[in-house]
Structures are given as C-alpha cells and as structure tokens.
Amino acid sequence: MTSFEESETEETVTCLHMTFYHPCQKDKMMFRCLNFHRREQVRADEMAKFGRDSNVCHYNLMDTRVSRIQFSLQFYRRLNSSEFCFEIKNMSKKTKLIVGQTELGYLNKIDLPWKCIICFGDYQILAEVQEGESMDYFETDLRLAEEPIVQERCQPSLPPIPENCISSSLFPSQGNSPMETDENES
Numbered sequence: 001m002t003s004f005e006e007s008e009t010e011e012t013v014t015c016l017h018m019t020f021y022h023p024c025q026k027d028k029m030m031f032r033c034l035n036f037h038r039r040e041q042v043r044a045d046e047m048a049k050f051g052r053d054s055n056v057c058h059y060n061l062m063d064t065r066v067s068r069i070q071f072s073l074q075f076y077r078r079l080n081s082s083e084f085c086f087e088i089k090n091m092s093k094k095t096k097l098i099v100g101q102t103e104l105g106y107l108n109k110i111d112l113p114w115k116c117i118i119c120f121g122d123y124q125i126l127a128e129v130q131e132g133e134s135m136d137y138f139e140t141d142l143r144l145a146e147e148p149i150v151q152e153r154c155q156p157s158l159p160p161i162p163e164n165c166i167s168s169s170l171f172p173s174q175g176n177s178p179m180e181t182d183e184n185e186s
Helices: none
Strands: 015-021 040-043 047-051 071-077 084-090 097-099 102-104 109-111 115-120 123-130 137-144
Touching: 084 097, 084 102, 102 109
Parallel strands: 015 137
Antiparallel strands: 015 123, 040 137, 047 071, 071 084, 084 109, 097 102, 097 115, 115 123
16 A cells, blocks of 8 residues: 555544724734734634633733633534534623624623624624534634724614504505594495
8 A cells, every 4th residue: 555545534624714803903903913814723622712811812802991801712513413613602791792693791602603793892703614524623714804894784764663553654555544444334
C-alpha cells in the first residue's frame, strides 16, 4: 500500500464564521484584539468566551461598556445524533443579548441558529455555522463589517386599534361607520 492509502481519513471541521460591527469601531478600535481573516482552532471541551476580560475571554472586545464576560459559546453534539451545534449563553448581568429574535437575560441560553444576528448594546455580530465532522475541535473565522449588519427599515406604521374594537381600516370593503341591522331583516 502507498502512503496515500495508509493516511488517515480527512475530517471536515465545523467552522463558526462571525462578522463583527460597531458604529464607533474606527474611532475606538474595540476589535483590535480579534484575529480577523485567520481561522483559529478551539478545543471541543473549551467554552469560547467573548468579553473585555483578557484573563478569562479568548475573544476580547476593548470597550468598558462590554461586560467582563459578555457571552459564551459551547460546542456540543446532540444526543443520539451526529449533528454538532453551539449553545449561546448571556453572561452579562447588565446587558440583554438578542439572538435572532430571542432576547436572553443573564444566564439564559439557547441553541445558536445556523445563521443569525447577535446584538448587545451597539454591537452586531452575524454568526454562520458551517457544518463539519470533527469531534475534537471547531474553528472560528472572524471578519469585520464596514457597514451595519442590521439595517433599520422604515415600515409604514399601522393605525392604532382600540382595545375593545375592531378597526374599520382592517376591513376596507365596509363603510367607515358601523351599520346596525335588525335580526328579522333579510
């Protein structure tokens, strides 16, 4: 057999792609300690922590408004499944963490969706999970966004609806005033 035939089967690695944005990033350089455009390996049994305390967090955000540990990510495999996932936990007592449409208070945790936006304060992080097979470690791939990830959308506001009534504007085929009918009329 050749060395090619004897070599280990190559495993794919789960990669967490994260794109960071803050409106003051150019002035305050809060992302200066993050390694952008370079994949980093994280052991599967370690928790990836994001925050300002460099003694505890591997991913440091240089901002006094960020908690010592803002949030953590735990890599795990679902029970009776080969699927790998991440669990995100809010570690901040002062700031709520918004993951997709879910608001997490202190010590609340949920499964990280395959693609979502994580927000706290003025920070926006687009997280995208690329599936892999390795059980020993996962990789992180950090990027910096020049433009906001979440764009404010100007949507027309709907007219207020009184608490005990149905608004006639919801039913445009009817007249503007209610019509009274006798139950005996056809």
